[in-house]
Amino acid sequence: MTDHAIWAEGLVKRFGETTALDGVDLAVRTGTVLGLLGPNGAGKTTAVRVLSTLIRPDAGRATVGGYDVLTDAHRVRQLIGLTGQYAAVDEMLTGAENLLLIGRLLGIPKARAKQRATELLTQFDLTDAADRAAKTYSGGMRRRLDLAASLVGRPPLLYLDEPTTGLDPRARIELWNVIRGMVSGGVSVLLTTQYLDEADELADEITVIDHGRVIATGTPDELKAKTGSQSLAVRPEDPSQVPIVTSVVGELTRATPDVDGSRVMAPVSDPTVLPAVVRRLDDAGVVVTELTLRSATLNEVFLSLTGHPADDIDDTDSEGTNS
Amino acid sequence: MTTATITAPAAGELSHRVSPADGLRQTLTLAWRTIVQVRHNPWELGDFSFQPILFVLMFNFVFGGAIAGSPDGYLPYLLPGIIVMNMLFVTMYVGTGLNTDVTKGVFDRLRSLPIARWSPLAGRIIADQVKQAWSIFLIVGIGVLLGFRFQTSLLSVLAGVALLLTFALAFSWVSVFVGMMARDPEQVQMVGFTALFPITFVSNAFVPAETMPSWLEGFVNVNPVSHLANATRGLMLGGPVAEPVTWSLLWAAGIVLVFAPLSVWAFKRRV
Numbered sequence: 001m002t003d004h005a006i007w008a009e010g011l012v013k014r015f016g017e018t019t020a021l022d023g024v025d026l027a028v029r030t031g032t033v034l035g036l037l038g039p040n041g042a043g044k045t046t047a048v049r050v051l052s053t054l055i056r057p058d059a060g061r062a063t064v065g066g067y068d069v070l071t072d073a074h075r076v077r078q079l080i081g082l083t084g085q086y087a088a089v090d091e092m093l094t095g096a097e098n099l100l101l102i103g104r105l106l107g108i109p110k111a112r113a114k115q116r117a118t119e120l121l122t123q124f125d126l127t128d129a130a131d132r133a134a135k136t137y138s139g140g141m142r143r144r145l146d147l148a149a150s151l152v153g154r155p156p157l158l159y160l161d162e163p164t165t166g167l168d169p170r171a172r173i174e175l176w177n178v179i180r181g182m183v184s185g186g187v188s189v190l191l192t193t194q195y196l197d198e199a200d201e202l203a204d205e206i207t208v209i210d211h212g213r214v215i216a217t218g219t220p221d222e223l224k225a226k227t228g229s230q231s232l233a234v235r236p237e238d239p240s241q242v243p244i245v246t247s248v249v250g251e252l253t254r255a256t257p258d259v260d261g262s263r264v265m266a267p268v269s270d271p272t273v274l275p276a277v278v279r280r281l282d283d284a285g286v287v288v289t290e291l292t293l294r295s296a297t298l299n300e301v302f303l304s305l306t307g308h309p310a311d312d313i314d315d316t317d318s319e320g321t322n323s
Numbered sequence: 324m325t326t327a328t329i330t331a332p333a334a335g336e337l338s339h340r341v342s343p344a345d346g347l348r349q350t351l352t353l354a355w356r357t358i359v360q361v362r363h364n365p366w367e368l369g370d371f372s373f374q375p376i377l378f379v380l381m382f383n384f385v386f387g388g389a390i391a392g393s394p395d396g397y398l399p400y401l402l403p404g405i406i407v408m409n410m411l412f413v414t415m416y417v418g419t420g421l422n423t424d425v426t427k428g429v430f431d432r433l434r435s436l437p438i439a440r441w442s443p444l445a446g447r448i449i450a451d452q453v454k455q456a457w458s459i460f461l462i463v464g465i466g467v468l469l470g471f472r473f474q475t476s477l478l479s480v481l482a483g484v485a486l487l488l489t490f491a492l493a494f495s496w497v498s499v500f501v502g503m504m505a506r507d508p509e510q511v512q513m514v515g516f517t518a519l520f521p522i523t524f525v526s527n528a529f530v531p532a533e534t535m536p537s538w539l540e541g542f543v544n545v546n547p548v549s550h551l552a553n554a555t556r557g558l559m560l561g562g563p564v565a566e567p568v569t570w571s572l573l574w575a576a577g578i579v580l581v582f583a584p585l586s587v588w589a590f591k592r593r594v
Contacts, residue, residue, distance in 0.1 A: 088428030092360035
């Protein structure tokens, strides 16, 4: 298993009555990004906490870099960087002090730890705020500082637990670029996310979990092919033409369309379907008032994978609120 | 790439556990962090610097005349009392800090690092001892300005400070327990103050027990704050020492015996 940064089999974790992990298998190949995709309460954070030695699984076994998370936890901790759901920075310290603290705890000599802090502050565009207490930072700045803190020791494996939850779209895309940069530097990443587009953008492979169970694994393309990555919606001007639209859409997307009033919807995995639909409807003399192609939501992916929508229950394993 | 086991750069061989020397170094780094925090939180600095000074001044000049005939006559009795009261309040920062770390996720980050498991708590407690020593120094300093004079030897005074720091160390476990049970840092402060005010005021810290109703006097005489205030008085000003010191140390041991296991339990429940 040495070509795997993480290898986990049959992980089980219960909190009282709740089963957060119900036999989860995971594998992250060295140098790649695994996206762990699932709704709130699916068990993503619990999986990260087990794999980062913060909690012990009730059953199953996991190795990180070939080391067992239970019996060799200290070695595992020397290999990982953890960025949690909430930005875990010390608000009473400045950005520079936060990074210096981590460097010193990792045993880096003071001068080099300071130098590393300066480097990271530059890389994450925090130089101007370096000497301000982190409590004065914006949400995006905190996330960047948090990510910088997990990189101080140049860990070969990074856990990014919902790194962009709560960020505005611009900050989100910036963070994606940072993550891509790290991956091109050879780092392996376990990324948890609720967003299909994020997993699609960043992950080499995706594992979808729900209720503590793995419900699908594959590359983003494989999953898209299986579930339809986008959703097509068509509304004819004349409601009596809904059956024609339904048959055209069904034929071209090879899926059974949903009809909501006069709106016909179907998952699409091949974007060239759109012009084909337009041509066919035009040929049939159907005038449409709405024609859209948009990214499938996680709910739609879940619906097609599990046959039930993702329940938006609270994440039992995450104590914090997203900020 | 079949044998490409990931390795930490520069680390070479990974170690299986933390050496005690590294653990101590990490503890001191975390203590440094707690002290540096104060720089960005002047409010806390005020709590263990200006507040005790204010207490000395207010109690001395407001109550001094009524309790001892004059502020000058009250000061020698009052000062050890203020030192003990302040010591208990300052220990609450251990719990507040731990709770902040847990609720903000900083604690998870620390636990994911290859550092000694005990260093985050030990770092807090060492930082607390520094704050305690600083507070005692300030209170004695303002006392000396107002006319307070030690009546015993330097060694005896240092023994008094050592006793106070030892008790603070033991009482930190109460703070850790409250910190691990509380929802948020504000709740730690609230529970701390609610419990500490009666304990410190229903003692002989500010007023001799003989002046109180007999049912209250009974409680005052077993209250560890009373023993500790008496012991501090004895060691700084002269008078009986053996009995109050023994009782103070017994109380300290008892508090550790009860609250250390409770804290460990609360800690495991929380993380």
